[in-house]
Amino acid sequence: MHFELSEEHQLIRQTAKEFAKSLLEGVIDRDEQAKFPYDHVKQMGELGFMGMMVDEKYLGAGMDTLAYVIALEEISKIDASAGVIMSAHNSLVLYGLQAFGTDAQKEKYLKPLASGEKLGAFALSEPEAGSDATSQHTTAIDHGDHYLLNGTKNWITNGGNADIYIVIAQTDAEKGHRGINALIVEKGVDGFSIGPKENKLGIRSSDTHSLLFTDVRVPKENRIGDEGFGFKFAMKTLDGGRIGIAAQALGIAAGAYDLSRAYSKERKTFGKAICEHQAIQFKLADMEVEIEAARLLTYKAAWLKDHGKPYAKEAAMAKLYASEVAMKTSIEAVQIHGGYGYVKEYHVERLMRDAKITQIYEGTSEIQRLVIARDILR
Ligand code: CAA
Ligand code: FAD
Numbered sequence: 001m002h003f004e005l006s007e008e009h010q011l012i013r014q015t016a017k018e019f020a021k022s023l024l025e026g027v028i029d030r031d032e033q034a035k036f037p038y039d040h041v042k043q044m045g046e047l048g049f050m051g052m053m054v055d056e057k058y059l060g061a062g063m064d065t066l067a068y069v070i071a072l073e074e075i076s077k078i079d080a081s082a083g084v085i086m087s088a089h090n091s092l093v094l095y096g097l098q099a100f101g102t103d104a105q106k107e108k109y110l111k112p113l114a115s116g117e118k119l120g121a122f123a124l125s126e127p128e129a130g131s132d133a134t135s136q137h138t139t140a141i142d143h144g145d146h147y148l149l150n151g152t153k154n155w156i157t158n159g160g161n162a163d164i165y166i167v168i169a170q171t172d173a174e175k176g177h178r179g180i181n182a183l184i185v186e187k188g189v190d191g192f193s194i195g196p197k198e199n200k201l202g203i204r205s206s207d208t209h210s211l212l213f214t215d216v217r218v219p220k221e222n223r224i225g226d227e228g229f230g231f232k233f234a235m236k237t238l239d240g241g242r243i244g245i246a247a248q249a250l251g252i253a254a255g256a257y258d259l260s261r262a263y264s265k266e267r268k269t270f271g272k273a274i275c276e277h278q279a280i281q282f283k284l285a286d287m288e289v290e291i292e293a294a295r296l297l298t299y300k301a302a303w304l305k306d307h308g309k310p311y312a313k314e315a316a317m318a319k320l321y322a323s324e325v326a327m328k329t330s331i332e333a334v335q336i337h338g339g340y341g342y343v344k345e346y347h348v349e350r351l352m353r354d355a356k357i358t359q360i361y362e363g364t365s366e367i368q369r370l371v372i373a374r375d376i377l378r
Pocket of ligand 2: 088122123124125127129130131132154155156157158200208357360361362363364365366367370
């Protein structure tokens with residue numbers, strides 16, 4: 001067991017850090033105006049960040065989950081919206097296609113997605129099915145050579161900008177979760193429309209939309225895995241997704257901490273830098289400890305996945321802990337900045353708003369606890 005990153009992983013951190021500097025410019029405006037970072041997403045594709053864990057034969061970068069976590073942390077330190085755009089695309093769309101897709105699906109969909117030419121979205125949640133994900137109301141009725149898709153998905157990340165969607169839907173209600181399928185749907189097909197963009201508290205430059213399906217014809221060859229595999233597909237995909245969100249949360253926490261430490265050395269009160277007051281020192285010490293603990297949990301989950309070992313519980317632990325650390329650290333970061341923390345120019349108020357979502361999406365903190373508890377009590 002060793003705790004040093006390989007040269008390759010250090011290089012990835014350096015590359016992601018360099019790229020993240022370019023995200024800083026305009027980040028406040030993109031947040032305020034809820035503007036999608038088109039140019040940056042294109043650049044992320046060129047750098048291999050939009051196909052990080054996909055084999056090179058499918059035009060991915062062929063890296064491991066640890067590399068992915070490192071890059072996501074660095075990007076999310078500066079811009080957590082770019083972080084979730086990358087995470088939903090890599091973890092929720094590419095992973096599932098590579099692991100469970102057919103050769104034809106990989107040729108047609110995985111290649112343009114992994115090269116960064118196209119963007120993906122993953123649609124599980126519905127107005128009546130968020131945490132309770134088995135209670136799907138969207139239907140995909142079997143019509144021989146195709147399914148007819150009807151229903152509404154909501155809260156879909158990359159919803160307006162994606163080209164390719166993985167949509168979860170109920171085919172056979174009598175079979176419950178064993179009657180659910182995962183289907184690949186292309187933007188622009190008849191009957192598929194996209195609802196207005198949500199006006200959010202945080203991660204504002206990532207676009208979130210509902211998706212509406214009315215008699216959308218989806219060819220059978222667009223089903224991922226065997227008939228009825230859709231719910232397990234979603235759960236297995238989310239196990240990896242939770243490592244991505246843990247890394248995003250880690251980035252938010254680490255970004256808020258870096259800003260706070262630097263500010264505490266500059267800002268003077270009562271004749272000395274505020275970092276010389278023990279109250280501020282203790283906040284910084286807690287941040288350092290908690291961020292490192294979150295990082296270790298996240299790296300461990302990534303390591304387990306990379307080594308073909310079970311990782312569902314560890315991914316839930318990493319996501320649960322890192323998201324709580326992101327929230328707590330970013331609140332304390334605003335506190336350390338005093339009044340300056342409350343305005344946009346100092347970035348920490350945005351990180352605080354961004355942190356909240358990491359406790360909600362890809363399974364709320366309550367659902368992570370449920371997943372962990374079921375595993376340890378099994
Ligand atoms: N891997 C494989 N199979 C799994 C699994 C896993 N991790 N977790 C559950 N399953 C299987 C179970 O074995 C069971 O199958 P069998 O009956 O054949 O054994 C089946 O799935 C149903 O499981 P449960 O009985 O445990 O189902 P449940 O109704 O009690 O709920 C749950 C399980 C964990 C709460 C699940 O519904 C869940 O994860 N909910 C949260 C949903 C979520 O995370 N949504 C995120 C949407 S994507 C997103 O948010 C993206 C973004 O922001 C960017
Ligand atoms: P509910 O399930 O209604 O939960 C409400 C509250 O009850 C929560 O506190 C929850 O923890 C608690 N609760 C529910 N059940 C239990 C229980 N059994 N025990 C204890 N407490 C419980 N979904 C996608 O499919 N794809 C995406 O790309 C995507 N992106 C998102 C982006 C954003 C910005 C947002 C806000 C959401 C996104 N989601 C996406 C949806 C997200 O995964 C859900 O919002 C989340 O899973 C919670 O579901 P819900 O909102 O319906 O809350």
